[in-house]
Amino acid sequence: MRNKLKLLATAAVMAGVAASGQLQAQMAELTTWSGVYTEEQATRGATAYSQSCAVCHGVSLGGTGEAPPVVGPEFIANWNGQSLGDLFERIHKTMPFNAPGSLSTATNADILAHVLKVNGFPAGDTELARRAEMLMGITVQAQRPAGVGAAAAPTPAASAPVTPSTAAAPAPRARGEMAAVPAALLAPPTGANAPNSQANPYRRDLSFFKLPAGRTMGSTSGVAVDSKGNIWIADRCGVNSCADSDLDPIMMFDSEGNFVRAIGRGMFLFPHGFYIDAQDNIWVTDARAADGKGGQIVKFSPDGKVLLTLGKAGVSAEAEDSFLEACAVAVARDGTIFVADGHSAGKPSRIMLFTPEGKFIKQWGQRGANPGEIEVAHAIALDSKQQVYVGDRWNNRVQIFDRNGKTLASWLQFGRPSGVFIDENDMLYVADSESRSPVGYGYNPAFKRGIRVGSVKDGVVRAFIPDLEPNPDSGATSGAEGIWADGKGVIYGAQVKERVVARYTR
Secondary structure: OHHHHHHHHHHHHHOOOOOOOOOHHHHHHOOOOOOOOOOOHHHHHHHHHHHHHHHHHHHOOOOOHHHHHOHHHHHHHHOOOOHHHHHHHHHHHOOOOOOOOOHHHOOOOOOOHHHHOOOOOOOOOOOOOOOOOHHHOEEEEOOOOOOOOOOOOOOOOOOOOOOOOOOOOOOOOOOOOOOOOHHOOOOOOOOOHHHOOOOOEEEEEOOOOOOOOOOOOOOOOEEEEEOOOOOOEEEEEOOOOOOOOOOOOEEEOOOOEEEEEOEEEOOOOEEEEEEEOOOEEEEEEEEEEEOOEEEOOOEEEEOEEEEOOOEEOOOOOOOEEEEEEHHHEEEOOOOOEEEOOOOOOOHHHHHHHOOOOOOOOEEEOOOOOOOOOOOOEEEEEEEEOOEEEEEEEOOEEEEOOOOOOOEEEEEOOOOOOEEEEOOOEEEEEEEEEEEEOOOOOEEEEOOOOOOEEEEEEOOOOEEEEEEEOHHHHHOOOOEEEEEOOOOOOOOOEEEEOOOOOEEOOO
């Protein structure tokens, strides 16, 4: 796509399409510090952002729920060295999330100008061009050149009616376009697995956990129960990020919901995946990396001692010793570590295996929607046969593999999987926090959000706990994302949007 756009740009220049000089000006070797937008354009962009993007990425662009920030060091680090044309294309094709591609190119350019301003890049005298090929010569540059000033701090746009958007995360240049889901995978299940048809035998308790004085629960996608009945929760430090926080994000509660202690201060940016192994060791994945922090998987002993770290602090990379976006982790009976890596559509997703000591063994996974391919490896679990269940969230399915990566089955009946857990009885629990009816992000119209419970032995869904959100189509996420069960009839659901962990009992 990038090479094609460059060829188009070159042809346009040779043909003299931009007689006004705008094309030549913005095809030069420029950076985001060159004043490539105007203040007026950024002001228009602030209004457009408020109307079309803020519900997902937040009024201040800091991200909400699973939508990443589009401001700050993490965002800039992700895009550093890439073309502004690539970012424009990403915005145009994925936003707003309920109607991707519906905004005009002029509006997309205005929104991009607003994003540049909020990130401190200076304005100039020429508006940002409205075509991706005209922006390919502008490079996103993290470091400010000597003698160049930053943009004045913007005032957030006034409150206005908003509609959802998707995460504007960068797609690798050589990865190609998003794969279409094969038609055979779109038909909803029928019979006993008909969507949303199962009974709900569970009672919900949203006030079970008693936090210490002065502490509030932040967004959370991690909850687990140890062998002694203690419940552990990984929250995002009272808000939706642990950057610059001095709170311990990993909290332990006794079986009655009383707070006991907390660990992990200063070690994480965005706690995401959570797991407790057979020895009661606590595993936490960090799905974001920036400024020498995050991007790792940490194993703690029950008393909070760090036993093992995987990945490189502050590094997001597709390598054997690093993770792109470590979503989830699970540990086999023999100690083999399974990691689901890849949180963003358009980026690689893979399953990685490590020895108990953390040495890389192998990996599998290819982006796409065909059987065996993965688009957003958001969750992972193992059954009693040590088969691997992957929450292939973008493709609205749970995929089942053997330990060597051979595809065994693909299940649609559990909805759009944000969280996957299998208990000692081989009961499967799947949290669907994103299914929506409108075409666009989360499109899975036959399914309602909630928790589905079934058996891995036959794949039959036996219970459905519906989400309480009255208007799920209005937002990207709601209800449980992280999921765990104690094998005795109690389920715990960790909720990102509502910032609560719900307890379900029969």
